[in-house]
Amino acid sequence: MRRYRHGLVLGKFYPPHAGHHHLVATAADRCDLLTVLVCAATVESVPLADRVAWLREIHQDPGIRVVGTVDDIPMDVRDPAIWDAHMAVFRAAVPEPVDAVFTSEAYGGELARRFGAEPVCVDPARSLFPVSGTAVRADPVAHWDFLRPPVRAALTRRVVVVGAESTGTTTLARDLADHYRARGGLSARTPGVPEYGREFSERKLARLRAARPGADWSDVVFGSDEFPVIARRQAERETEAARLTSPVLFCDTDAFATTVWHERYIGGPNAAVAEIAARTRRQHLWLLTDHTGVPFEDDGLRDGEELRPWMTGRFAAELARTGRRTVRVTGPRDRRLTTAVAAVDELLVEGWDFADPLVVPGGGAGAAVPVPDLTEHR
Structure with a gap:
């Protein structure tokens, strides 16, 4: 089997899936250096930087180089001038000589010819991994097991339960995870993210009691600098769970909620916490547990029963101010779960709003047909 000095794999990777990874791994095994060129159009809804980062994480072999470029030229494989325009984009991104172009597509021969390289076809029937970027965009859930952890983390629908002390946030988050696990299939893997x-x-109370036996929760004092630590670790745990989860993830609080908890304990905002909440905003639905009709239970880490109406109001106000999709849950436990499940199911039915790739005019009367895009790659 011939070996090559410099190989090329070119695609949209919109998003990357198992077929792409097989192509990259196969090409890398036959090349001293493999360049993976990610071509993204600005109309597409997955940023180029994300696709490049995902592929770099997944393919960390030192012989693999992942680069990205913006290609906003619609493709018509019948038009030599359009081919030339694409090649100018490709050559600008990969100026070095290319010895082999690895593809699974019919256009591979022409693409290789224009690079002055040998075409190498890999699993054109897609028998090993029956998946495509088009199929994943149309139904991510059906192709979930073809996706690697960083892509899953980006696509997982994240549902957060927030609320004042002793309003049932932990109970609802657990009930939701249990409910969806009971549905079976992919949902059987549905995890929950506990409150960090x-x-x-x-731990803070335990340390205090080690120094002062008999101390209780009222003796614990928080510093403002502790809240960014809490927010950051909460966000990290959420992302860790999302990488390995089913298509939906339930979180008992999030970094955003920490902004309100900082107000409650310190008396004002914390810019560092707000920055973490903004930077890690990947959630899709917030469920706000109402305090009304819920008895206050002191479990040894709670106080401020009288503050619950204020906290519920602050959560509601901040959720609205920041434009977070919110459903408020009230009533007994079973009604809360019913309300929450309906809201989550509505979110899942809406699906994943992937922007269509570029189209080329055709068909008359202003119609458009999908572009036979040479960078689709599965």
Whole structure:
């Protein structure tokens, strides 16, 4: 089997899937250096930088180089001038000589000829991995197991339960995870992300009691600098879970909620917490647990029963101000779960709003047909 000095794999990777990774791995095994060129159009809804980052994480072999470029030229494989325009984009991104072009597509021969390279076809029937970028965009859930962790983390629908103390946030988050696991299939893998702030508080109280036996929660004092630590770790745990999860993830609080908890304990905003909440905003639905009709239970890490109406109001106000999709849940436990499940199911039915790739005019009367895009690659 011939070996090459410099090979090329070119595609949209919109998004990357198992077929892409097989193509890259196969090409890398036959090349001293493999360049993976990610071509993205600005009309597409997955940023070029994300696709490049995902591929670099997945393919960390030192012989693989991943680069990206913007290609906003619609493709018509019948038009030599359009081919020339695309090649100018490709050559600008990969100026070095290319010895082999690895593809699974019919256009591979022409693409290789224009690079002055040998065409190498890999699994053109897609028998090993029956998946395509078009299929993933149309139905990510049906092709979930063809996706690697960083792509799953980006696509997972994240549902966050927030609320004041002793309003059932933890109970609802657990009930939701249990409900969706019971549906089976992919949903059987549905995890929950617990509240890191509670774990942090338990350790803080334990340290105080080690120094002062008999101390209780009222003796614990928080510093403003502790809240960014809580927010950051909460966001990290959420992303860790999303990488390995089913298409939906349930979180007992998030970094955003920490902004309100900082107000409650310190008395004002914290710019660092707000920055973390903004930077890690990947969630899709917030469920706000109402305090009305919920008895206050002191579990040893709670106080401020009288503050619950204020906190519920602050959560509602900040959720609205920041444009977060919110459903408020009230009533007994079973009604709350019913309301929450309906909201989550509505989110899932809406699906994943991938922008269509570029189209080329055709068909008369202003119609358009999908572009036979040479950078689709599965």
